[in-house]
Amino acid sequence: MSFLSPGFLAGLLLLGPVVALYFLKTRPRVQPVPSNQLWRVVLSRVNPNSFLQRFHQSLFLVLQILAIVLAVLAAARPVASWLSGPLTTRIVILDVSASMQARDVAPSRFEAARTRAATLCREAPGRIALYTLGRTLTPLVRAGDSPELAAQAAGKLTPGHQATPDPERLLRLLRDLEGLSPDEIFLLTDTLDLEMPREFMPQTAIRVETFGSDDANVAIVGADLTPDETGRTLDASLSLVSEVSEAIDVGLVLEKADGSRTRLRTVTLPFRGRHTVDLPPLPTRQGIIRLEASPDRNRNPADDQWFFADPGRQPTVGLSAPRGSALFRLPRALPLISFQPVGASLPTPLPDAVLSLGSLPYAARRLPTAAFLPGPRPVVPGGILPWEADHPLVQFANWDAAPEACLRPSPTLPGTPLVEAVGGTLLAEDATQVDGRPVPHVWLAVDPDAPGVQGNFFLPIILFNVLEYLLRDKFPRLAYPVGHPGLAARWKGRPPVTAGWHEVPGHPGQVVGVNLEAPSEARIAPARSRGPTVTQLAGQGTRDLAGSPWPGLLSAALLLLLGEWYLYMRRN
Structure with a gap:
C-alpha cells in the first residue's frame, strides 16, 4: 500500500495529546460525609486513577483514537493494487x-x-x-x-x-x-x-x-566512392565528424573482404565539426574503411567503420542520341550502370530507363524516361526564376551557375514545371500509370552538347540526379544508409538495420554495404x-x-465521532 499524500500521516501525532489528556490524574474534590466507612470499601476495589482501570472503562477514548486514525488515513489517501479497479x-x-x-x-x-x-x-x-x-x-x-x-x-x-x-x-x-x-x-x-x-x-x-x-566522439558519417574510368580502383573521400573540442589525430585503415588491412592515412581534425578527407585510390570494390582514435575521445565504436560492396547488379539505360553526344560519355562516369544505344524500337529485354536527346521513341513511353528538348534560344542573363531546391531532381545543382549556352527554355515543355525562366520552362516532371504503378518522366530544356558545357559540374550533377530519379530502387550503390528505400525494395521485407555486409535474399553472391543512417547519430x-x-x-x-478508499475511511471516522457524541449524551 502507498499514499498519495503521505505528509498527512503526521496527523497521527495527535494521538499522543489525546491519550495524555485522558489519563491525567484528576484532583479529588473535598465533600463532607457522615461516615467514610462505605467509601473505604469502594476504593479498595476500584482505583479511579489507575491507568489500566481507566483504559478498560474508557469507550470514549477508543472511539476518539479510531476516529483520528481513520481521518488521518483518509487525508493521506491510501492506494493499493487490491483496492483499485482496472490494472494500470x-x-x-x-x-x-x-x-x-x-x-x-x-x-x-x-x-x-x-x-x-x-x-x-x-x-x-x-x-x-x-x-x-x-x-x-x-x-x-x-x-x-x-x-x-x-x-x-x-x-x-x-x-x-x-x-x-x-x-x-x-x-x-x-x-x-x-x-x-x-x-x-x-x-x-x-x-x-x-x-x-x-x-x-x-x-x-x-x-x-x-x-x-x-560527448567526446569521432565518426565516419559519409563516403563518396566512385569507380575510376578503368573500373579497377575507387576514388574515395570520407566525411568525418569530430565532437572533440581540441585537435585529434585519427587513423584510417582499409580492410578487404579477405581480412587483410592497409593503412590509408593519418589525419588531424583540428576543430569540432565536419571534415572532408580524401583517400588514395582503393584497390577493391568490397571492403571496410575503419577509423582509429583514442578511446577516451572516441566513445562510440558503432560509427567508426564504413562498409562498401559492389552489389553486382547493373541496371540498363537506353541512350537515344547521336553517337557524338555527351550522353555517350556516361558509361565512363557511371561504370555500375550498363548503357546501350536504342533506336525507334527497343531491344529485348527492355532497358530499365531511357535517356533521349530529342523526342522519345514511342515504345519508351511505358518506361522511366528523360528527354532533352532545348528551346530555340538560350536563357537571358538573370532570367532564371527561383526554384524549389528540395526536389531530388534539382538537389546540389546551381542553375544560376550553369553555362547559359546550354539552357534553352521551352514554352511547350510538358509536365509540371520545376525550374522556370523567362521564355519558358527549363525542367519539368510527369508520371503515368502503367499496370497500376507510377512511371516517372523528366523533361529538360537543356542542350548537353552545347559549347562551354564541357568541364562544368552542372551537367554531371543533373545527369546523376536524373538517373537516380528514374532508376530509383535499381540505382546501383556501393553503400546504403540504414532505412534507404532501395534496401526495402531489394529485401522485399524488413531490411537490415545494422551496419555491415548483408547478402540480398534470393540472390546468392549479391552483397550490399549498410552503414549509419544519419550524421546526427555521431553527436x-x-x-x-x-x-x-x-x-x-x-x-x-x-x-x-x-481506486483509493479515502471516502470510506472518512465516512467511518465521522460515524465514530457521532457514536461517541451519542454515548456521551446518553451518559450525561
Missing part, C-alpha cells in the same frame, strides 16, 4: 539507435538501458508493453499480463544503426499510443531532448530517462531526463484517487 498499463520504450552503443557508461549506454527496461517490465503493476525506438516505434511485446515475458524479450534486444527521430516526430509517434490508454510510459534514451507541451497526453505519465555522461551528448508534466501528474492523481 505500462509501456516501456527502449532506444536502439546507433548513439546508444557509446561506452561512456559501463559496459555501454544500451546495456544499462536494457537492464533498466527489464526491471521496469518485471515490476509492472499491471499490463506491460515493450517497444523499440529506431526510425519509428516498433512493438516487441504487445500489452499483456506477462511481465516476465516482456523482461526476457528486453534482455534479448540488440542495438542497430538507425537514427533517433526528431522530438516533433517522436511526439506524433507517442500520440499514436494514446489509443492503448497507457497509464505510464517510460522512454529510455540518451541524446533525445524531449520537451513535452503542457497539455500533451494528460492521462499518461511520461518519464524520459537518459543514459550517458560524455552523443546526453540530454537531461524529464518527468511527467504538471497536467500528466494531475491526471495520474485523478486515476489513483478513483
Whole structure:
C-alpha cells in the first residue's frame, strides 16, 4: 500500500495529546460525609486513577483514537493494487539507435538501458508493453499480463544503426499510443531532448530517462566512392565528424573482404565539426574503411567503420542520341550502370530507363524516361526564376551557375514545371500509370552538347540526379544508409538495420554495404531526463484517487465521532 499524500500521516501525532489528556490524574474534590466507612470499601476495589482501570472503562477514548486514525488515513489517501479497479498499463520504450552503443557508461549506454527496461517490465503493476525506438516505434511485446515475458524479450534486444527521430516526430509517434490508454510510459534514451507541451497526453505519465555522461566522439558519417574510368580502383573521400573540442589525430585503415588491412592515412581534425578527407585510390570494390582514435575521445565504436560492396547488379539505360553526344560519355562516369544505344524500337529485354536527346521513341513511353528538348534560344542573363531546391531532381545543382549556352527554355515543355525562366520552362516532371504503378518522366530544356558545357559540374550533377530519379530502387550503390528505400525494395521485407555486409535474399553472391543512417547519430551528448508534466501528474492523481478508499475511511471516522457524541449524551 502507498499514499498519495503521505505528509498527512503526521496527523497521527495527535494521538499522543489525546491519550495524555485522558489519563491525567484528576484532583479529588473535598465533600463532607457522615461516615467514610462505605467509601473505604469502594476504593479498595476500584482505583479511579489507575491507568489500566481507566483504559478498560474508557469507550470514549477508543472511539476518539479510531476516529483520528481513520481521518488521518483518509487525508493521506491510501492506494493499493487490491483496492483499485482496472490494472494500470505500462509501456516501456527502449532506444536502439546507433548513439546508444557509446561506452561512456559501463559496459555501454544500451546495456544499462536494457537492464533498466527489464526491471521496469518485471515490476509492472499491471499490463506491460515493450517497444523499440529506431526510425519509428516498433512493438516487441504487445500489452499483456506477462511481465516476465516482456523482461526476457528486453534482455534479448540488440542495438542497430538507425537514427533517433526528431522530438516533433517522436511526439506524433507517442500520440499514436494514446489509443492503448497507457497509464505510464517510460522512454529510455540518451541524446533525445524531449520537451513535452503542457497539455500533451494528460492521462499518461511520461518519464524520459537518459543514459550517458560524455560527448567526446569521432565518426565516419559519409563516403563518396566512385569507380575510376578503368573500373579497377575507387576514388574515395570520407566525411568525418569530430565532437572533440581540441585537435585529434585519427587513423584510417582499409580492410578487404579477405581480412587483410592497409593503412590509408593519418589525419588531424583540428576543430569540432565536419571534415572532408580524401583517400588514395582503393584497390577493391568490397571492403571496410575503419577509423582509429583514442578511446577516451572516441566513445562510440558503432560509427567508426564504413562498409562498401559492389552489389553486382547493373541496371540498363537506353541512350537515344547521336553517337557524338555527351550522353555517350556516361558509361565512363557511371561504370555500375550498363548503357546501350536504342533506336525507334527497343531491344529485348527492355532497358530499365531511357535517356533521349530529342523526342522519345514511342515504345519508351511505358518506361522511366528523360528527354532533352532545348528551346530555340538560350536563357537571358538573370532570367532564371527561383526554384524549389528540395526536389531530388534539382538537389546540389546551381542553375544560376550553369553555362547559359546550354539552357534553352521551352514554352511547350510538358509536365509540371520545376525550374522556370523567362521564355519558358527549363525542367519539368510527369508520371503515368502503367499496370497500376507510377512511371516517372523528366523533361529538360537543356542542350548537353552545347559549347562551354564541357568541364562544368552542372551537367554531371543533373545527369546523376536524373538517373537516380528514374532508376530509383535499381540505382546501383556501393553503400546504403540504414532505412534507404532501395534496401526495402531489394529485401522485399524488413531490411537490415545494422551496419555491415548483408547478402540480398534470393540472390546468392549479391552483397550490399549498410552503414549509419544519419550524421546526427555521431553527436552523443546526453540530454537531461524529464518527468511527467504538471497536467500528466494531475491526471495520474485523478486515476489513483478513483481506486483509493479515502471516502470510506472518512465516512467511518465521522460515524465514530457521532457514536461517541451519542454515548456521551446518553451518559450525561
